[in-house]
Amino acid sequence: MRAIQVQEDLTVRSSDVQVPEPGPGEVLVKVRAAGVCGTDLHIVDGMIKPDAYPMTLGHEAAGVVEQVGPGVGLAAGTRVAVFNKLFCGACEQCLLGRQNLCTAEPGQLGFNRDGGDAEYLVAPQRNLAILPDTVDFAAAAVLTCAGMTAVHATRMSGLQSGQTVVVNGIGGVGILVVQVAAQAGATVIAVADSDGKADLASRHGAADTIMLSQGDNYSALPEAVRSRTGGRGADVFFELVGTTDTMTAGIRSLAPRGRFVSTGYTDQSLQIHPIDFILSEASLVSTVAATRTDLNDAIAMAAAGTLTVPLAGSYPLDGIVDALSALRSRSVLGRQVLVPG
DSSP, X not given: OEEEEXXXXXXXXXXXXXXXXXXXXXXXXXXXXXXXXXXXHHHHTTSSOOSSSSEEOOSOEEEEEEEEOTTOOOOTTOEEEEOXXXXXXOSHHHHTTOGGGOSSOOOBBTTTBXXXXXXXXXXXXXGEEEOOTTSOHHHHHHIIIXXXXXHHHHHHHXXXXXXXXXXXXXXXXXXXXXXXXXXXXXXXXXEESSHHHHHHHHHTTOSEEEEOOTTSOGGGHHHHHHHTTTXXXXXXXXXXXXXXXXXXXXXXXXXXXXXXXXXXXXXXOOOOOTHHHHTTTOEEEEEOSOOHHHHHHHHHHHHHTSSOOOEEEEEOGGGHHHHHHHHHTTOOSSEEEEOOO
């Protein structure tokens, strides 16, 4: 089969590899769509390292059951979305429903184990979410990362109806956070770096937008947020850009008892005096990926038409370099997917 693999020298290319065989409790999925995520750039830049090179990229995948291993009850042809975090199902965190924090299984498809940018993918049955016919494969692939992350981050934020939130970064995750927060009854202010992204946010539920292009001084953001909130600031600030300046500005944009929600990976540090939290009793909430429940909820929202994945482009597997280049240039409005075969 064809698979997109990152090599030890961090180049990315299409390779011929063996179709994997499902073992006990595992399923071979014929991939129908695989999402291209900003985290893929962290992998090809060497910030996140696989267990071994070469590794098949892709932590967002959806498709149909092709073959099952012993002990699996799913029928061939079943439509599925793949939860990328491998988990044991038996540790304390798994038993609490926090599969994303599993302490016994360090594997994650497309991070340190072979992922879904390929014609076929093997995953444990417990990692598969049944996909209704009303959710197409391209949208479902994106839901297995960006969609469930948006649901999880909003849930972790403690957001209540009637509160004001700021979503900083209208990329693949940010545009879904806008929708989930708006569905929860919040007034959403989107911070975008282009007119196209500002318009995208407005069309998906943002009540207001703030334009800050790359290179703009983020120190002006707290005042811009307060000018739109009667001086009080944001109840929740979702941070999706991840620079020291944007994180600092986000914390300083909070209302009393506001929550700063850090989502995603960054190689930059947060440097701020504790007084910025203490005087307003603000909180820092960190999130990583999502749980199986979050994925199921994202799929249910998509099936109900309350969560829409804006698709910016579709590529064959060999188009991965073009897709990553577009992502790096920050020119993508929504999400891109690979369509094998």
